[in-house]
Amino acid sequence: MPILSVIVPFYNVEKYIGPCLDSLAAQTLRDLEVICVDDGSTDGSPAVVEARLGGPVRLVRQPNQGVGRARNVGVRHASGRYLAFVDGDDRVPPGAFQRLVSSLESTGSDLACGNVMRLSQNQLVPSWAHKRAFAEPARRTHITRHTLLIRDRMLWNKVYRRAFWDRLGLSFPERMYEDQPVAMAAHVGAQSVDVLKQIVYHWRQRDEEGASITQRCLEPDNLRDRLLSVMETAHLLDAWAPSLKPHFDRDTLDIDMTVAAEALAGMGPEADPGLVDLAVRFLDGVSQADWLSIPFAQRVQMHLLRERRLAELAEVFAEQRDGRLRPRVSRAGLLRRRWHGVHPAIPRRLSEVSEELELEPRLTGLSWRDGLLTGAGRVALGSFDATELGRARIDVRLQEHGTGRAIALSSQDAEPTWDSAPRDDGPPTPEHGFAFSFTFDPAVLTSAQLSRQRLWDLRVRLRAPRLDLDARVGGPRWQGPVAPAPERHEGVWLLPVRSDKGRWGLRLRRxxxxxxxxxxxxxxxxxxxxxxxxxxxxxxxxxxxxxxxxxxxxxxxxxxxxxxxxxxxxxxxxxxxxxxxxxxxxxxxxxxxxxxxxxxxxxxxxxxxxxxxxxxxxxxxxxxxxxxxxxxxxxxxxxxxxxxx
Incomplete structure (x- = not known):
C-alpha cells in the first residue's frame, strides 16, 4: 500500500498535463500512486497520460460527467494512507508532498495544507487567497483558531489522512465549485490541522482563456452552481462552526456575491427567479455588522438584490462601472465622528461609511520654477461627494521615509468643487474634491538631511469638523504630470519620483x-x-x-x-x-x-x-x-x- 494517493482529474488539458505529471514524478516522496481520471477528454490529453503509464501512474476513464464525479472515482481507486488532489493543468514543487506527509506523520493531524503561488507562463506570483493565511507556520491548529483559513477553500494544496476522509464521509457534489464545501467540511471536521509556510502548489492561470473566464462566471448555470456551493458551505458553518460564519459571510459578500450582483444586473428583471432566490437566501442570513464590512457601492447593490429590485440594481451597477456613482456623505449626530453615505436605495442602518472614507490625493501639475519645486493637485474623498464637509483645511508636506520628519509645504482653506479626473479605461470622470498647491525650496534642507540621501514622501492632510484624514499623493502611473527633470543642490540630485504604485515623492541622491x-x-x-x-x-x-x-x-x-x-x-x-x-x-x-x-x-x-x-x-x-x-x-x-x- 502506498503512503500517498494523488488523484488527478483532467479534461482537455493536452498542453499542461505532461508538465503536471512530470512535477509529480519529480517528488522527493517516492512512495506514491498517481491516479489520473480522464473526464471524457476530446483532445490529446489521454495520449499524453498513456505515454507515462507504469510505475506509480494509472489511468481511469469515464464519460464527461464533471470534475466532481472524476474526483469521487479517483478516491474509490485510491489505496494510500493519505490523499491529495492535483488539477491536471497545475504543478507541484518537488518537496511539497514530502513536507505535507512528514508533518502529518509528526503531529497526527488530520490534514496538512501549504502556501500557493499562481503560475502564469513561467512567472510565479503569490496567490492572493493564500498569502495571509500561510504567512506563518502552525502545527495542530484549527480553522476556528486560525480564521484566515476561511479563504483556503481549495483542495489541492493539502494532504488528507484517508481514515479521516472516510470517517467524515466526504464526497464531491457533481457540479462546478464542488471543492469549496468539501474543503470547508474537512477544515471544520478535523481534530487538528498543520499549516505550512512553504510553497506546496503552483496554481496555473490559464492565460489563453483571458476575458472568457469572467464571461463564464456570469452565465446562469455557472452562477447557480456557485450559489449552491455558497449555501451548502453556509449551512455547514451554521451547524458546526457558527463562530466562522461571519468570516465566511464577509468574504462571500466581497467575492461571490459581487459576481452574483453583476450577473443578475446583466439579466435584469428577466433573471431566473431560482437564481435570485438562492442569492436572497444567503443575503438574508448575513448580519448587519457583516453588511457594513463591504464598500458602500457594493452594499447598495446587495440591498437592491436582496429586495429583488433588479432593474434598479442594473442602473446602480452601470453607474458604478462607469464611475458615475458618487453618493454624498452626511454627518451622523452632533457629537459622534460618524459618517453615512446617502443613496435613496439603502436604509440608514446600512449606510455608515466612517471606516471607508479615505483621501485620494493626485497631482495635476509639477515643475521647477526658478529653483523651486511647485505643484498643484486635487484631493477627493474616495468615490464620495464631499459637499457636506464645506470648507476644509488642506496641509501639504514632505515626510522623510523611515524617520517621519516633515517639511511643511503649504496650508490652505478650500471648498469642495467638481472636476474631471482622468481615467485609464474611458472618458474623464466627474470628481468631487478640493484643490491644493504647494512650493518647495531646497534651501530648507539641512546638511544632515542632504547627507542621508533618502526618499521624502509627498503627503496631504485634510481637516474638517469631525474628520481628519491623511494620505500619500498617488494615482495610476500613466495619469497625471510627467516627473520633471532633477535639480542639483549642494552636489546632491533632487529627483521628483513616483513609486511603481504611482506614489509621489522627492528622492535625494548622489x-x-x-x-x-x-x-x-x-x-x-x-x-x-x-x-x-x-x-x-x-x-x-x-x-x-x-x-x-x-x-x-x-x-x-x-x-x-x-x-x-x-x-x-x-x-x-x-x-x-x-x-x-x-x-x-x-x-x-x-x-x-x-x-x-x-x-x-x-x-x-x-x-x-x-x-x-x-x-x-x-x-x-x-x-x-x-x-x-x-x-x-x-x-x-x-x-x-x-x-x-
Whole structure:
C-alpha cells in the first residue's frame, strides 16, 4: 500500500498535463500512486497520460460527467494512507508532498495544507487567497483558531489522512465549485490541522482563456452552481462552526456575491427567479455588522438584490462601472465622528461609511520654477461627494521615509468643487474634491538631511469638523504630470519620483552614472549617458523585475566615459494579466543606478504589448509593461473568484 494517493482529474488539458505529471514524478516522496481520471477528454490529453503509464501512474476513464464525479472515482481507486488532489493543468514543487506527509506523520493531524503561488507562463506570483493565511507556520491548529483559513477553500494544496476522509464521509457534489464545501467540511471536521509556510502548489492561470473566464462566471448555470456551493458551505458553518460564519459571510459578500450582483444586473428583471432566490437566501442570513464590512457601492447593490429590485440594481451597477456613482456623505449626530453615505436605495442602518472614507490625493501639475519645486493637485474623498464637509483645511508636506520628519509645504482653506479626473479605461470622470498647491525650496534642507540621501514622501492632510484624514499623493502611473527633470543642490540630485504604485515623492541622491537621453525608436528603448568612473570591466545593462527579481542583460557601447545602449522591447519577458515593472541598471561589476536627467516619459506599443518608460522611486530608469488585457477595478473581484476552480 502506498503512503500517498494523488488523484488527478483532467479534461482537455493536452498542453499542461505532461508538465503536471512530470512535477509529480519529480517528488522527493517516492512512495506514491498517481491516479489520473480522464473526464471524457476530446483532445490529446489521454495520449499524453498513456505515454507515462507504469510505475506509480494509472489511468481511469469515464464519460464527461464533471470534475466532481472524476474526483469521487479517483478516491474509490485510491489505496494510500493519505490523499491529495492535483488539477491536471497545475504543478507541484518537488518537496511539497514530502513536507505535507512528514508533518502529518509528526503531529497526527488530520490534514496538512501549504502556501500557493499562481503560475502564469513561467512567472510565479503569490496567490492572493493564500498569502495571509500561510504567512506563518502552525502545527495542530484549527480553522476556528486560525480564521484566515476561511479563504483556503481549495483542495489541492493539502494532504488528507484517508481514515479521516472516510470517517467524515466526504464526497464531491457533481457540479462546478464542488471543492469549496468539501474543503470547508474537512477544515471544520478535523481534530487538528498543520499549516505550512512553504510553497506546496503552483496554481496555473490559464492565460489563453483571458476575458472568457469572467464571461463564464456570469452565465446562469455557472452562477447557480456557485450559489449552491455558497449555501451548502453556509449551512455547514451554521451547524458546526457558527463562530466562522461571519468570516465566511464577509468574504462571500466581497467575492461571490459581487459576481452574483453583476450577473443578475446583466439579466435584469428577466433573471431566473431560482437564481435570485438562492442569492436572497444567503443575503438574508448575513448580519448587519457583516453588511457594513463591504464598500458602500457594493452594499447598495446587495440591498437592491436582496429586495429583488433588479432593474434598479442594473442602473446602480452601470453607474458604478462607469464611475458615475458618487453618493454624498452626511454627518451622523452632533457629537459622534460618524459618517453615512446617502443613496435613496439603502436604509440608514446600512449606510455608515466612517471606516471607508479615505483621501485620494493626485497631482495635476509639477515643475521647477526658478529653483523651486511647485505643484498643484486635487484631493477627493474616495468615490464620495464631499459637499457636506464645506470648507476644509488642506496641509501639504514632505515626510522623510523611515524617520517621519516633515517639511511643511503649504496650508490652505478650500471648498469642495467638481472636476474631471482622468481615467485609464474611458472618458474623464466627474470628481468631487478640493484643490491644493504647494512650493518647495531646497534651501530648507539641512546638511544632515542632504547627507542621508533618502526618499521624502509627498503627503496631504485634510481637516474638517469631525474628520481628519491623511494620505500619500498617488494615482495610476500613466495619469497625471510627467516627473520633471532633477535639480542639483549642494552636489546632491533632487529627483521628483513616483513609486511603481504611482506614489509621489522627492528622492535625494548622489550617483556614479547619469542618463542624459532616453527615447523609444523602432521598437527599441535607446538611452545614453555618462559614467563617473570607468571601473575594471565592460558595463552591461541589467533589467531587474520588481515582482520576483528576474534579471535580463543587454550590451552597452562605451566611448570614453559615455555609454549608449538599446533594449529591444519585444525581447523583454512578457507580463501576463498584470502590470510588470523593470528597473534599468548599469552593471559595472556592481550595480549603478543612473540618475535620469530628462523628463520625457515615452510610451510604446510593440505588437499588442504596451510599454511606459519612467523614472522609478530610486531615481533610476524604469520600464513598465501593462497587461495585454486591461481590466477595470470593478472587474477584479470576479476575476479572482473566477479563478477559484
Amino acid at each position: 550617483s556614479d552614472a547619469v542618463l542624459d537621453e532616453c527615447r523609444v525608436e523602432g521598437g527599441e528603448l535607446r538611452f545614453s549617458g555618462r559614467l563617473r568612473d570607468l571601473g575594471d570591466g565592460e558595463p552591461t545593462v541589467r533589467l531587474v523585475r520588481g515582482s520576483d527579481g528576474e534579471e535580463m542583460y543587454f550590451p552597452v557601447t562605451l566611448t570614453g566615459r559615455d555609454f549608449h545602449a538599446g533594449i529591444p522591447l519585444d525581447d523583454v519577458e512578457q507580463a501576463v494579466g498584470r502590470e510588470s515593472c523593470w528597473a534599468v541598471l548599469i552593471d559595472q561589476g556592481r550595480p549603478l543606478r543612473p540618475v535620469v536627467r530628462g523628463e520625457a516619459r515615452p510610451e510604446a506599443t510593440v505588437g499588442e504589448r504596451r510599454f511606459l518608460v519612467d523614472r522609478a522611486a530610486d531615481g533610476c530608469l524604469m520600464l513598465v509593461e501593462w497587461p495585454a488585457i486591461a481590466e477595470s477595478w470593478s472587474a477584479a473581484p470576479r476575476r479572482r473568484a473566477a479563478g477559484r476552480r
